[in-house]
Amino acid sequence: MNISEFAKEAGVSVSAVSRYFNDGYLADDKREKIKAALERTGYVPSYSARTVRSKVTKLIGVILPKLSSESISRVTEGISDVLGKEGFELLLVNTANDYNREISSLELFRQNRVDGVILLASVFTDLHRSLLAKMRVPVVIIGQQLKGYNCVCHNDFGAAYSMTKLMLSKGVKRPALICANHDDKAAGEDRRKGFEKAVEEAGLTVDPKYCETAKFSMESGYEKAKRLFSNRAKPDCIFCATDNIAAGAMLYCRENGIKVPDDVMIGGIGDSRFGRVLYVPLSTVHLHYKTAGIEGAKMLLSEMESRSQVHRILQLEYDIIERESTAKEN
Amino acid sequence: MNISEFAKEAGVSVSAVSRYFNDGYLADDKREKIKAALERTGYVPSYSARTVRSKVTKLIGVILPKLSSESISRVTEGISDVLGKEGFELLLVNTANDYNREISSLELFRQNRVDGVILLASVFTDLHRSLLAKMRVPVVIIGQQLKGYNCVCHNDFGAAYSMTKLMLSKGVKRPALICANHDDKAAGEDRRKGFEKAVEEAGLTVDPKYCETAKFSMESGYEKAKRLFSNRAKPDCIFCATDNIAAGAMLYCRENGIKVPDDVMIGGIGDSRFGRVLYVPLSTVHLHYKTAGIEGAKMLLSEMESRSQVHRILQLEYDIIERESTAKEN
DNA sequence: CGTGGATGTGATACCGATTTCATATCGTAG
DNA sequence: CTACGATATGAAATCGGTATCACATCCACG
Secondary structure (H helix, E strand, O other): OHHHHHHHHHHHHHHHHHHHOOOOOOOOHHHHHHHHHHHHHHHOHHHHHHHHHHHHOOOEEEEEOOOOHHHHHHHHHHHHHHHHHHHEEEEEEEOOOOOOHOOOOOOHHHOOOOOOEEEEOOOOHHHHHHHHOOOOEEEEEOOOOOOEEEEEEEEEHHHHHHHHHHHHHHOOOEEEEEEEOOOOOOHHHHHHHHHHHHHHOOOOOOOOEEEEEEEOOOOOOHHHHHHHOOOOOOOOOEEEEEEEHHHHHHHHHHHOOOOOOOOOOOEOOOOHHHHHHHHOEEEEEEEEEHHHHHHHHHHHHHHHOOOOOOOEEEEEEEEOOOHHHOOOOO | OOOHHHHHOOOOOOOHHHHHOOOOOOOOOHHHHHHHHHHHHOOOOOOOHHHHOOOOOEEEEEEEEEOOOOHHHHHHHHHHHHHOOOOOOOEEEEEOOOOOHHHHHHHHHHHHOOOOEEEEOOOOOHHHHHHHHOOOHHHHHHOOOOOOEEEEEEEHHHHHHHHHHHHOOOOOOOOEEEOOOOOOOOHHHHHHHHHHHHHHOOOOOOOOOHHHEEOOHHHHHHHHHHHHHOOOOOEEEEEOOOHHHHHHHHHHHHHOOOOOOOOOOOEOOOOOOHHHEEOOOEEEEEOHHHHHHHHHHHHHHHHHHHHOOOOEEEEEEEEEEEOHHHOOOO
């Protein structure tokens, strides 16, 4: 059933029906007639037909590197909370860390399918940049910084610096690092640099043998911890770029009789829910993921409204959470 | 720029452009012309205009009770994998466990906005049923059973039964339960029944004092464990409906000097990633969440293709994962 | 050589809504 | 009493595509 059939059924004009669903200027008796016919027939207007003319999709495209990650789902929850209240729905694309899917979903979103885009990417290539430049709708980037776009990011450098410093302040001498892929500016590079700064400030040096690069998984953390402990002089402190990596490292320690924190301190980033209930409760850094989602969504809303070309970067701060995994040695 | 402007620019007819993006029957020279003009102009056809005529949205509506849950995001990942390969995108609605949002998103999906719907609901009311009946596109339900619909569910009863039986076989005498909301047929009622059956088969009785109902969170598990241990006779075994609840219960034990498994065994369901690295590694039941998403998506695809009215229920089995939290007492 | 199927083509009707426009009615301010 | 703004209305143009249709080639087959 389409609008004209329905209009006939309701005994009003097509325009009246359209007005009923949009603004006003409609007499009460017609309003009643339409309401009654609506219940009788179950008619629902077609969204795509509406979009063709009005250009409004009430859809926001969200590009994510993966779904089953605690931090990402928290960001998404924040986004969903804010945009849901404003009547927007989320068109979600899970790229599974595949650049090609990232690119192709940007392409997809150019097809007038969404009113705005939120991008949680880990790496930016030139292709990303050129596609982003072609976008005809506002874009907000969460978790990374990119010039010329509204961004919400975390103080990754500071978080890593503070966590490392916390451990160093307890007198450890051979700090090790399990970082993330360097191409990831935020979780990779910035966190690594934060670690290095703290180590240097403590008058120590960062030996490449004590630096491993892991994927964002527990399994990978486990493997890299194993490699760290294959060095002659064992590390007495491991800073891990994420809690997942830290959990993997801790599992390795547990299985190999290495005591945390007495033999080795372990610190992570992310404040995962499981940190409190780990084998040894994990010291970590709380990043405001949900807030990032909320603020990013708000930025997008305001950019959609004003279409302003002024972009800003919102950097969220962090909270150190100290637990047993970095407790004082004696 | 629209299709006729673009056609003029490319020096071909409107039909030729449409054919370029759809099937074939187009001479190679025109194909080349269009490709060149495409690069020159950056033209992208409008999806909604296409949809008005062709009815195809290439969108699947997915309704979820929450985003930041490991089990749910694993299901979603499965869905996304399968549907992404077939060129579908996901229109995601996070209902935040709010029935009204669940209802309103079903309304939303009636507006010819999606080609199919996947529903991960926890509770079914009459309103749900009547709205679902009005749907004009195929619907698949994951995690619950509902007559008249294609469903993928888990053997929740069996999982709970087996986990409880595992603990009882180790000689515990005062089993306790922390279950989920009974309105949730699968995770609430079925798992509780599985527990009860195992307890009765062991010749024991289920005292209401040893049954608590928790929300799906660690905090709630913690609280309910506290209540269980306020009984005069302490439980020596707690079956928890989910791993999150189990983690909370374990945290309570840890903080109160109750030894797991020596003083109390703890078992969960869900095989959360963190189970291995908990304070005491958690015995749990692996449910095939990702598989559920994959199979549900496949069901939807085949229903969209065949429009068959035959519905089936796919019940996935489970694997017991035995770890230290239920290790033999001596 | 005639016929028919596969291939290729552009004009145009059509999809289902919104928006514009020309017009009507009514209360009220001047 | 007139003029004007606010309210109300339906016909028709419009949005940007796809589907249909009538028609043109071309090659192969009997």
